[in-house]
Amino acid sequence: MISYEKSEVTLGASVKPHQSLQVSSILNMKTVEKHDKYLGLATVAGRPKKELFSTIKERVRKKLSGWKERNMSAAAREVLIKSVAQAQLTYAMSVFRVLEGVIDEVHGMIMRFWWGQKGTEKRIPWLAREKLVCPKAEGGIGFRDLRGFNTALLALLL
Template sequence: MLQMKLTFKAVEGHEKYLGLPTYIGSSKKRVFQAIQDRVWKKLKGWKGKCLSQAGREVLIKAVAQAIPSYAMQCFRLPKSITDGIAKMCRSFFWGQKDEEKKIAWVAWEKLFLPKKEGGLGIRDYDIFNRALLAKQAWRILTMPHSLMARVLKGKYFPSSTFLEASVNPNSSYTWKSILSVKDVLLKGACRVIGDGRNTNIWNDPWVPNLSNFRVHGKDGSRSANVP
C-alpha cells in the first residue's frame, strides 16, 4: 500500500549485497567474472602509460591485488578466476601490450618470495584466498560468542564443534568456502588444556612436542614420541 502511494518500484530480489553476490549458482566462474573484469579495466588503463617496473609493482600490489580481497574473505574464488587475474598481472608487469610478447626474465612464482629472499612479495591469489578464509575459520574457532560464529553454529553444527563440522547439500557457498580451508587450521592448531573435561586425549591435538599434536597418528597408530 505504501509502495503505491509513494509510487516507487518494489525490489523483487537482490543480486548483490554490500558488493557481494547473494546467490551463487552452479556457474561460479560467471558469478565472479566481474572481479576479473574490474582488474582488467584497471590494468588496461595503465598499459598505455610509461611506467617503470617498480611503478608496475606498486600498482599491482596497491590496486590489482586489493580489488578481489573483499570477495576473497567470504568466498573461495574459482581457480580459473585467480589464474586469469595472475596472468593479467604478469603480462602487465613485464610490459606486454595487446598481443605482443615480452621476455619474462624471472619465473612469476619466484616473485612471490619476500624481497629479502630475492622476490618482490607479490601475492599468489589462490594461496591468499585460502589464507583469508582460514582467518574467518580461526575467528569462528576462537571467538564462539561472536555473531557470525553463533549464526553459523546454529545453522550448520549445533551439536558439534567447528572442527567436527561437515558440509551438507544445503550449505551456502560461504560455509563451503570456509570449510574448504579447515585443513589449514588443522596443520597448526593445538588445543590448550584447561580442566581437561572437554579434551579427548587420544584424538584431539593437544601435545605440543608431537608432529601433529596428537597421541595417535592419522592412521590410528601411536606416535613415536609417546612412551
C-alpha cells in the same frame, strides 16, 4: 550511523508476509526479495561461480589496461599491482574459494602488465611467477600468491 535510506533487508522464504512487514517497520528499512550486489559481488545464490567471478576479472582487466597506456617505471607498476589490482580480489577471496582458473587468469593479467606486454605482443618473463611472489628479503618482488592468500583469508573464518 546506519543510513536507512540506503539500507535494505532480505528475509528468508519461511518468513510470513505480516512478519516481514513487522520486521521492516521495526528496522525502518525497505524489504527486498534479493540484493543484486554487495560490495561489487553478485549475491544471488546458485549462479555459476565462473559468472560470479567474471566481474572481478573484468575490474582487474580494466584497471590494468587503463594503466598500460602510460609509460611507467617498474616501481610504479609494482605499487599499482600491489595496492590496486591484487586488492580487487580481497573481499571475494574472504568470502569464497575462488576458482583456480580465475586465479590463473588474474595472475596472467598481472604478470603481462608487470612485464609490459601490450595486446597479443609476447615478452620474455625474466623471472618465474613463483619467484615474483617471494618476499623481497628472499629475492622476489613480494606480489601476493593469490591461491595462498585466498586460503589464508578463508582460514580466518574458521
